[in-house]
Amino acid sequence: MExxxxxxxxxxxxxNKDGNKVELTIDGKPIEVDIVMAENGSCSILHNGNSYNAELIRGEGGKxxxxxxxxxSYHVDVVDTQAKYLRMRKNNDERQSDKIVAPMPGKVVSIPVSVGDKLNAGDIAIVLEAMKMQSNYKVTSDCTVKNILVAEGDAVQDNQTLIELELSNNE
Incomplete structure (x- = not known):
């Protein structure tokens, strides 16, 4: 996640998470920590023999x-796959592109469309899984599936083109 x-x-x-022991990567670098959360939002973190205490104050919406x-003090925003996709879509002025692109690395779970299928705005074109969370990627305009460049089960990379579309003339 970003x-x-x-x-x-x-x-x-x-x-990996096993009890208080957490393994993660930050920008590709492996990190192992031991984290104990208290009910009041405080946590104790052990990393490389050093102890850190932190107070977490959750904002509205929990993100x-x-x-x-x-x-x-730090302000931290958690950007999940759906939020990142919506932000990318908003940056594209909500207009459907001629392709569907992976917003982050993940795995193709399902492709409920075939080449030649006519899609209406809101139809699901592909389902991806990233960080153990599945996201449906929908088209925002009427279009036709021109080419499918991945298969179910494929690992995909950030910004990889997944499906090419032909936009309807009324765009």
Whole structure:
């Protein structure tokens, strides 16, 4: 998942969680920590023999936090796959592109369309899984499936073209 920590954007992936022991990668670098959460939003973190205490204050909607440590404070925004996709779509002025592109690395779960299928705005074109969460990717305008460049079960990369579309003339 993408996390915005102050002005920094980090790619964070949960690799394994076993009790308090958490393995993750931050921008591809493996990290192992031991985290104990208290009921009041405080947590104790052990990393490389060092102990850290942090207070987590959850924002509205649960996708952002203020993190207070000994002499530092950070604002953290968690950007999940759906939010990232919606942001990318909004940046494209809500107009359907002639292709569907993976917003982040993941796996193709389902492709409920075939080449030549006519799709209406709102139809699901592909289902991806990223970070153990499935997301339906829908077309925003009427179109026809021109080419499918992936298969169910394929691993996909960030910004990889998945499906090429031919937009209807009324666009």
């Amino acid at each position: 996390m915005h920590i102050g002005d920094r954007v980090a790619d964070v992936t949960l690799v 952002n936090y203020d993190v207070n440590m000994f002499y530092r």
